[in-house]
Amino acid sequence: MDTAETSTGTAYDTLKVQVLNGSGTVLGTLATYSNLDAAPGYTQRGFDLSGYAGQTVTLKFTGTEGSKYQTSFVVDDTSLDVS
Template sequence: MATAVLDSSGTAHPLATWSNTDAAPGFTLRTFDLSAYAGQTVTLRFSGTEDFSLQTSFVIDDASLSTS
């Protein structure tokens, strides 16, 4: 699973990448500092790949943005 910010030109800026070796027993809070993109229109992208022999499930429960 990967999380990235896409800027207005469509260029992806990776925030984090996880694999099945990063398994947690439950939900884990993840936070990212997006202040470098303040004032810009961006897209957050969550993507994942798997194959039939090594299924991995990633669940995104809530996503939010806040200013401070």
């Protein structure tokens, strides 16, 4: 994640990772990242979805950016491991 934001205390730009059921209802938010989490390069993230076993769910990534400075949230190489 890269940002041009200069604030060290306010989250102007966010990326939410949510789990939705078949009707589109949010069952949970797995993570919320913001310009405050900026770091150079790529960072691998993982989530435990075992609480949703047996259900049909959708993972939703929602980015929201303020109007002043750019923050780049990059989602790449997603995968799901089932055991």
